[in-house]
Amino acid sequence: MKATSTDSPEENTWNGGGKQPFKASYGKMMMWFFIMSDALTFTGFLGAYGLMRFKFIDSWPIADEVFTHVPFIHGDYPMYYVAFMTFVLIFSSVTMVLAVDAGKQMKQLKVTTYMFLTIIGGVIFLGSQAWEWKTFIKGSYGAVALSDGKIIQFVDLYGNQVTLESFAAPATNNERIQQTRSTGIWFESEGSITSVTLRQVKEGFANDKKIFVRTELMNKRLKKKTILVRPDANELLKRATHVVEGANLKENEYGNTLFGNFFFFITGFHGFHVLSGILINIIIFFNVIVGTYDYRGNYEMVEKVGLYWHFVDLVWVFVFTFFYLI
């Protein structure tokens, strides 16, 4: 009777041994376990987002009023750009799975092509996300913050949001200008100042009777933000402290600060996954080119990195739903 020997590769469970529980190799199984833990991490983040969203359900920003921009095109096109990003990621998933499929048939050239396309798809997605962040940080309409941190926005007669510049009073010579090092004797730096001042907004609002104030409060029945009559708006403007343009981690023009925070954190964390996915894909891509897997006799490595790549796509499906659709 043969004793259990650990140095015989045929008896080894791991390290390339012949024994494979569930007919899944060590690497693949560990990739799956990693994906499980990562899935739960994202669950935690999206769960926290859900908790805060339910907490502030009366005033949470409406996503398709926030993400309305498409590069090179002016005007409001809600969702189109994110839909494009979703397609790019799904398509790169398809090329990835085609690479795995070609790998099983040991077709090196095909694997190379499909891996290349997958990497390109990932880069396009990451670039799109960078653009999305830039637009989000820059902001589009501008808003005014009240002393208790609430955000008020400005709309026209039809309830469409208008930019602060469109109705703000003209700037006077006394207006603050952006300071720079070159104009100062002793000066380090300052944060960027807003394009219009609170005084300009207040004066402009007083002069233009066709501008109305919209609060964060959601009308439950219509699922739209509440627009105030002008006397009420004047009461609110008395509490105004400063102009907010765009978004950062402390405040944003779209409404609740947490909305911006979760956007940055969750899409950022997902984007980081995409970035590492691209890097791993590039490593595997070069391994395919130099023939590592052809020599090894199987393309299982492509399959493992493919699992990770599909998982990134899978997470995006949920991020897309919870941030942009619901």
Next chain:
Amino acid sequence: MTEITHRSTVSHAGLIWKVFIFLSLVTIVEVKLGISKPDYLHLTDVLGTSILNWIFLILTLVKAYGIAWYFMHLKDEKKWFRRAIVWPVVFFILYLSFFVLWEGDALGNILREWTRWTY
């Protein structure tokens, strides 16, 4: 020795493209609904949220299933390996989601009493 072959002579490209077309169609439906937001779906609440949100949730799960089963080829794995992966994750996600959303709702109900919107 139970050598696992990672080789196969048949290509599954046809099936892959079919899944892609299906996932694309689902996404197009989602985006169309997300843009048009028909009032009868958006403003009608069923079980705590709008019908539209339920549609989005179900379509998302359908997409997730498509990706996991065909792209991550869970369907080709051994039955109990598949279950070992899917069941715990699904269980923990449901478990955590239920409690955090429930708590979020409770926090919202408390906060509502203490938030003023007019001055």
